[in-house]
Amino acid sequence: MPPVFLVGMMGAGKTTIGRGLARALSRQFLDVDLVLEERCGVRVPTIFELEGEAGFRRRETHALDECSRISGVVLATGGGAVLAEENRRMLQQRGTVVYLRARAEELYQRTRYDRNRPLLQTADPLGRITELLRQREPLYEEIADLVVDTGKVSVARLVGRILPMLATCNKPVRPPADDLPPLECL
Ligand SMILES: Nc1ncnc2c1ncn2[C@@H]1O[C@H](COP(=O)(O)OP(=O)(O)OP(=O)(O)O)[C@@H](O)[C@H]1O
Ligand SMILES: O=C(O)C1=C[C@@H](O)[C@@H](O)[C@H](O)C1
Numbered sequence: 001m002p003p004v005f006l007v008g009m010m011g012a013g014k015t016t017i018g019r020g021l022a023r024a025l026s027r028q029f030l031d032v033d034l035v036l037e038e039r040c041g042v043r044v045p046t047i048f049e050l051e052g053e054a055g056f057r058r059r060e061t062h063a064l065d066e067c068s069r070i071s072g073v074v075l076a077t078g079g080g081a082v083l084a085e086e087n088r089r090m091l092q093q094r095g096t097v098v099y100l101r102a103r104a105e106e107l108y109q110r111t112r113y114d115r116n117r118p119l120l121q122t123a124d125p126l127g128r129i130t131e132l133l134r135q136r137e138p139l140y141e142e143i144a145d146l147v148v149d150t151g152k153v154s155v156a157r158l159v160g161r162i163l164p165m166l167a168t169c170n171k172p173v174r175p176p177a178d179d180l181p182p183l184e185c186l
């Protein structure tokens with residue numbers, strides 16, 4: 001089975017469901033946000049504070065390129081990973097892309113007490129989520145091989161639903177060429 005890439009908005013469940021899928025499939029799980037935090041030695045909001053969103057996105061593309069090359073990986077991406085065309089291409093070519101879809105209100109309820117999402121630290125987080133979802137939904141859909149509505153369904157049930165979908169998906173993938181130059185070290 002090719003790598004599995006989970007995409008979707010903040011609070012869609014990429015990290016939580018990704019962990020469950022990896023366990024069920026006995027595959028390696030990685031989360032791009034966690035990889036960045038480990039490498040930088042600080043949490044995501046601090047990267048935003050020090051380097052701005054542009055700096056964070058540069059690091060994100062770099063980590064995504066590295067992690068998406070790992071054979072068989074289950075990879076949770078950051079909510080904004082689909083913004084760069086370069087990232088969308090990588091994900092589309094290298095594995096099966098699963099879009100975890102949820103409504104803005106649901107996303108708000110799942111993220112409202114978590115301070116680790118700098119883009120949601122505003123006076124109107126629900127409004128921000130609604131706007132981001134409007135901008136990003138076409139991008140998630142553009143690269144999705146599978147779309148899964150998360151709604152009020154439990155994480156365990158969602159994992160159980162996604163497994164047979166992956167088994168029958170047969171996504172043709174193009175492994176990254178070994179001769180591609182590695183991105184500049186950050
Ligand atoms: N289907 C679900 N039902 C109930 N709670 C959920 C569901 N999916 C995720 N959650 C909860 O919502 C919160 C956010 O989930 P998670 O961190 O996995 O989202 P994410 O997509 O990785 O977000 P981000 O892009 O910010 O990393 C967690 O507390 C998680 O337990
Ligand atoms: O949706 C986004 O743009 C983000 C989502 C998180 O996963 C982190 O990657 C970061 O907080 C940005």
Ligand SMILES: [Mg+2]
Pocket residue numbers: 014015016031033076077078
């Ligand atoms: Mg996450």
